[in-house]
Amino acid sequence: MDNNYADMMLEQLFCEHPHAREFFGAIGLSALPEGQTLGNTVAALDEELLLDVGIERHDLLRQFRDYMAGMEQLRNQQQAMVASVTVLGGHDKSGNLENFKLELRPGEVTCIVGPTGSGKSRFLADIEWLAQGDSPTGRSVLINGTVPDLARRYAVEQKLVAQLSQNMNFVMDLSAEEFIRLHAESRMVTDPSAITATILDLANSLAGEQFIPTTPVTALSGGQSRALMIADVACLSSSPIVLIDEIENAGIDRKRALELLADQDKIVLMATHDPILALMGQRRLIFKNGGVASIRSTSPAERANLALFEQMDARLTMVRNALRNGEEIAGNW
Amino acid sequence: MRLITVAGPPSSGKTAIICKTAEALQAAGISVGVIKFDCLSSGDQVTYERRGIPARTGLSGNLCPDHFYVSNIEECLDWGLQSGFDLLISESAGLCNRCAPHIKDVCAVCVIDNLSGVETPRKIGPMLKMADIVVITKGDIVSQAEREVFVHRIRQVNSSAVIIHVNGLTGQGGHELGRLLKDAAAVDSLQGKLLRFSMPAALCSYCLGQRRIGADFQMGNVKKMELG
Ligand SMILES: Nc1nc2c(ncn2[C@@H]2O[C@H](COP(=O)(O)OP(=O)(O)OP(=O)(O)O)[C@@H](O)[C@H]2O)c(=O)[nH]1
Ligand SMILES: Nc1ncnc2c1ncn2[C@@H]1O[C@H](COP(=O)(O)OP(=O)(O)OP(=O)(O)O)[C@@H](O)[C@H]1O
Ligand SMILES: [Mg+2]
Ligand SMILES: [Mg+2]
Ligand SMILES: [Zn+2]
Ligand SMILES: [Zn+2]
Numbered sequence: 001m002d003n004n005y006a007d008m009m010l011e012q013l014f015c016e017h018p019h020a021r022e023f024f025g026a027i028g029l030s031a032l033p034e035g036q037t038l039g040n041t042v043a044a045l046d047e048e049l050l051l052d053v054g055i056e057r058h059d060l061l062r063q064f065r066d067y068m069a070g071m072e073q074l075r076n077q078q079q080a081m082v083a084s085v086t087v088l089g090g091h092d093k094s095g096n097l098e099n100f101k102l103e104l105r106p107g108e109v110t111c112i113v114g115p116t117g118s119g120k121s122r123f124l125a126d127i128e129w130l131a132q133g134d135s136p137t138g139r140s141v142l143i144n145g146t147v148p149d150l151a152r153r154y155a156v157e158q159k160l161v162a163q164l165s166q167n168m169n170f171v172m173d174l175s176a177e178e179f180i181r182l183h184a185e186s187r188m189v190t191d192p193s194a195i196t197a198t199i200l201d202l203a204n205s206l207a208g209e210q211f212i213p214t215t216p217v218t219a220l221s222g223g224q225s226r227a228l229m230i231a232d233v234a235c236l237s238s239s240p241i242v243l244i245d246e247i248e249n250a251g252i253d254r255k256r257a258l259e260l261l262a263d264q265d266k267i268v269l270m271a272t273h274d275p276i277l278a279l280m281g282q283r284r285l286i287f288k289n290g291g292v293a294s295i296r297s298t299s300p301a302e303r304a305n306l307a308l309f310e311q312m313d314a315r316l317t318m319v320r321n322a323l324r325n326g327e328e329i330a331g332n333w
Numbered sequence: 334m335r336l337i338t339v340a341g342p343p344s345s346g347k348t349a350i351i352c353k354t355a356e357a358l359q360a361a362g363i364s365v366g367v368i369k370f371d372c373l374s375s376g377d378q379v380t381y382e383r384r385g386i387p388a389r390t391g392l393s394g395n396l397c398p399d400h401f402y403v404s405n406i407e408e409c410l411d412w413g414l415q416s417g418f419d420l421l422i423s424e425s426a427g428l429c430n431r432c433a434p435h436i437k438d439v440c441a442v443c444v445i446d447n448l449s450g451v452e453t454p455r456k457i458g459p460m461l462k463m464a465d466i467v468v469i470t471k472g473d474i475v476s477q478a479e480r481e482v483f484v485h486r487i488r489q490v491n492s493s494a495v496i497i498h499v500n501g502l503t504g505q506g507g508h509e510l511g512r513l514l515k516d517a518a519a520v521d522s523l524q525g526k527l528l529r530f531s532m533p534a535a536l537c538s539y540c541l542g543q544r545r546i547g548a549d550f551q552m553g554n555v556k557k558m559e560l561g
Contacts, residue, residue, distance in 0.1 A: 026455050026489035027462075054431065054458030054530060063462075066492035121505065129509050136360075136508070153509070156484050156496040162477045171448060171475050183478040186485035225476075232478045 005068065006039035006061060013038055019071050019188075023064060028053035038064075074157060075188040082106070082160070082240040083144050085127065085267060090138030092119070092291025098139075100292055102285075106240065106265035109258050111278045113271075114287025120271050122290065124243050127269070128161040129153055137290065162237040164229055165245035170217035176200060176228060177213035183236050195235060202231035202260060208251035223251030230257045234264040244270040247277065255280060276313055279306040334413055335420045336520040338434045340460045341444030342453075343426045346470035348377045349501025350444060351422055355386050356504065357511040358420065366418040368409045370402045370425035370434075377424065387416060398425055399432030400532055406434075407523050414521070420514060433460035435529040440517035443494075446471040447483055454486040459530035461487070466513060467496045473503070 005013060005020075011034045014021045024032055029049070032041055042060055050057055084105050089098030104110060112120050119137070126139045130153050133140050142148070143160075152158055172179055180199050184192035204210050207227035211220055220228060226247065233242055242261055247254050247270075258280055261268050272278050283297045298306075319333060341347050348369075355365040367388040369377045374392070381388035389412060393401030402425055413421035425434050435441035443464035445453065448471050454461060461467065467487055472480050484496055495513065499506035543550050 023489055026486065028455065051531070051533075054433075054462055056530070063492045067489060070488060070492060121503065125505055125508075129506075134512075154495045154497060154513070156498075157488075163472075164477060165473065167474055168476050169474060170479065172451065172479060179478065183482055186482045229476050229478070232476070237477055237481065 010034045023067050086142040088140040092289045098291045104267045107262045109268040109281040111270050111281035111284040118287035119290035120287050159239050161241045162233050162239035163243045175214045179217045199231045199235050203228040206253050206257050227252050234260050241267045246272050276309050335517040337422045337440045339424050339442045340434050345444045345446045346501040347424050347444045350499045353504035353507035354511045357508040363419045365420045366413050368423045370398045372398050402434050431458045432532045435463050437527045442466045444468045447475045451486050454490050462490050463529040464494050467494045469498050470501045472498045473500050
């Protein structure tokens, strides 16, 4: 840990730590004069300038040190290993005990089904916020088999859960390539260019229609956007758990998408009403009245049926395409 | 009584997250009151009262709402004490992005939304830079990547705050924000307490009502831009 930033020459500091320059730019001090140590530069800053950017002199170096320490931590830890997440049952809305112990491991896909208001989102929130009997459900969550350090609850950089849902859109005005690169840089990845290329390739392999790196993210189709989000979450998100709120059928290979997340050792939880998706998981949780009413592993018989449903789905896709092509939907489908 | 200052750009979701958090707190038997500061009009008081949260509104008219806030917060605190709240929350929108209602030793929250764009954290002054808790809203409509980049940008300007995502519509995260607010410092008097950062000197002729353009009419604290 290098704590003597104040004694470093500014240009040396910026050269060794490109993120240092970004910090001062963000604060509103992008045009610092070079040729002095950081400490002296800060000491010589005009009082009025500090007032303008809204920071106090003594606070500036402290903030800088905290920021650099945080970035260093990001770089080193990348992802604290989560080998398992255990959920210990609490009670449903009527107070009936749930009596289950559920262990989730990287690479597993667990589906969540149940009517609206049955407690699916609360269950996901219990995991996200590491409930310790202190949420409305009384559930507890263990990480790697032990009670987690509760400081982790509010450590946003170590957030356990990444989310993907149907309502999510890109709002940034950047090309796909610039966008992923920006994400990679904020994650302190060592080779942002390589990971960006990988993610764009993966996204294209999931999406029905190809897009090029210079396509603006806001111009991507629904399926392309979803594909890019999934590839990005799989490869770049810091969070070991991925929550999916339905993946719509819009031109994306959903099976491969789930496989991709599982291959990247994500723990996948997916709320869905789609029978094909529900059967793609290793198991499913069935919710009623705020509680987990039962847990089912996908049986061999169900897997056989899944194959059948997928054929039905493929047939429907053919009808859809035929419709699009202006064909008559006659004959034996 | 605990006092919490909630600030954030207009429409960032302050009222939404205060409502959701108050709901979770009230369910745990903690009573909450809200004071809303705005310039011209605000429907927030009605929104709060409809949800069973006692509220009062202060309209600053043509004063900067944050300056107005400082001159009134002591009386507001008295109102909260008399009403017997466990928690009093002030809601204000920093209109100039430069004033901040945050007070030393009083829990300071800044609400900022994912839709406002990744450059926004750089544009907001002490309201964000000096907050103890930064609440990010509207995460339900942007991608995970944008959420992560947004957090990073906030970290750059406030390296020590607790950053937390709360959904103003579903209330996800509200329970957890409530847990943080419940542990805020108790405040029984504001006499002599300090603002975290000075408010900009709004003392040019235009602050005083001048409408005419031209050097002859500019007095007091006038600053000129450099056009090179
Ligand atoms: N999608 C989404 N919308 C939200 C969220 N939080 C708030 N909103 C919406 O954003 C709009 C503004 O929210 P308010 O809570 O009124 O914002 P405010 O900061 O109190 O606004 P002022 O008091 O007018 O400054 C409302 O339409 C909310 O429903 C969120 O997390 N997700
Ligand atoms: N075990 C429980 N005890 C008490 N309250 C609960 C419990 N489980 C859920 N709740 C509450 O019930 C409400 C509805 O739950 P939730 O939002 O999780 O439902 P959902 O299944 O996600 O519904 P939807 O399908 O509409 O999204 C929430 O306010 C939640 O906090
Ligand atoms: Mg839900
Ligand atoms: Mg409001
Ligand atoms: Zn102001
Ligand atoms: Zn003025």
